[in-house]
Amino acid sequence: MIVSSLIEEFIFHCKFERNLTAKTIKAYENDFKQFKEFKDISSLNVIEVDKVLLKEYIRHLYTLGLKPKSIKRKVVVLKGLFNYLEFEEIIEINPFRKMRISIKQEKTLPKTIEMKNIRKLLKYVYEIKHNIKDKNSFKYKSVVRDIAVLELLFSTGLRVSEVSNLKSSSINIVSGYIKVMGKGNKERTIHVCEQESKNILKEYFSLFKEDIQNKEYFFINRLKKRFSEQSISLMIKKYQNKAKIEQHLTPHMFRHSFATMLLEEGVDIRYIQGMLGHSSISTTQIYTHIDNKKQKKILATKHPRRNLIFSS
Incomplete structure (x- = not known):
């Protein structure tokens, strides 16, 4: 054939x-x-x-x-x-x-967002929201939607494709319960637990309720269609520039930051694997390299041995 x-x-x-x-x-x-x-x-x-x-x-x-x-x-x-x-x-x-094929590739550590930049970004968009007087304008509605997307990326570690393709039937904005269809059509669940994140999702839903109910997708753009992955990337870039954040930000970096910060807080890597939707633990283990890098920095700067000086 x-x-x-x-x-x-x-x-x-x-x-x-x-x-x-x-x-x-x-x-x-x-x-x-x-x-x-x-x-x-x-x-x-x-x-x-x-x-x-x-x-x-x-x-x-x-x-x-x-x-x-x-x-x-x-x-x-x-x-x-x-x-x-x-x-x-x-x-x-x-x-x-x-055939014996061995293709060696360099290990590249996932790029994360510095916490000060996450704080700066969220503070900036919340200030924009607060300063818009006309709460019925699309400008206000779009800012609320953008904040909801940013909060969701940071608080859940979802892939940008998973956020963009999130179905309205897959999210319970009251409980913060989200059903996600990940790679390979593997389903998993994750919760939004921070109250401020829940609040912005509720406000977004109330503003876009009619459009959301007419479409199968949760996040809607100006044309009342799905808020695409590319649009999310451009939105983040726009706010990064306006907030004068020098670090280049991408949607996937929120996912890396989510995993790394949980690991630094001592969360078991298998729980992180489940939340990220990785089929193999080896995929998740790349975040341990970042944690080890931070561990070295901590031991070099914080260990009490630094204060023990003995003179001969």
Whole structure:
């Protein structure tokens, strides 16, 4: 069978049988497009794609100057394809079974937001809200919505996609109970416990109630559509600039800050894993590296041994 048709079959499997997100499917399609164009693999019979050709393709990816993380992702996508073909008995042996691939990638620590900048950002937006006289204006409503999004990102550690796609039926603004559909359609629950965060969510809901009830999404934009991930990113950048915060802020940094601060407060990493929706504890453990960095700083500056001086 021809490679291009088998890739289409695999994409169908990912979309309708594995229920992967549209964003993931798009990434898969882009990776496969690059694979098919290499030496016209697209028109080959799948049995012609052996480990020699696959190794050649991986070497080619390195020549493009791609980061190890990107190369690793592309290889994982290909492995997924050939695992599927083997499982469906379209091929007898997955060529990756005979390959030893080790793609080393540098460990990059998640970037967090300094607490002083979180404080500065929230103080700034609350002041804007307080200074708007016309409580019926869209300007006031939009600021309330923006604060609600910021509070939710910081207090729950949700992914920006999870906030943007939050359904109105999945949040109880009275109790602060939120049902989240995460990666791989895995459902988890998380609570908003801070009263001020709950209050702003309640106020947002009261202002946008009619629009929310007419749509399935909780956060609504000026056009009465879903408040998109890109819009959330631009909103954060806007307030960062206006509040004169020098640190570059992104929505995902709120998630990293949420996890890191809980870890610093002594919360068990497995609880943090559940709140973040990580399927593997190893994904969550990257935050322990940040904690260790802080631990070193604490021991170097706060340990009482610093005050014990002995003269000879």
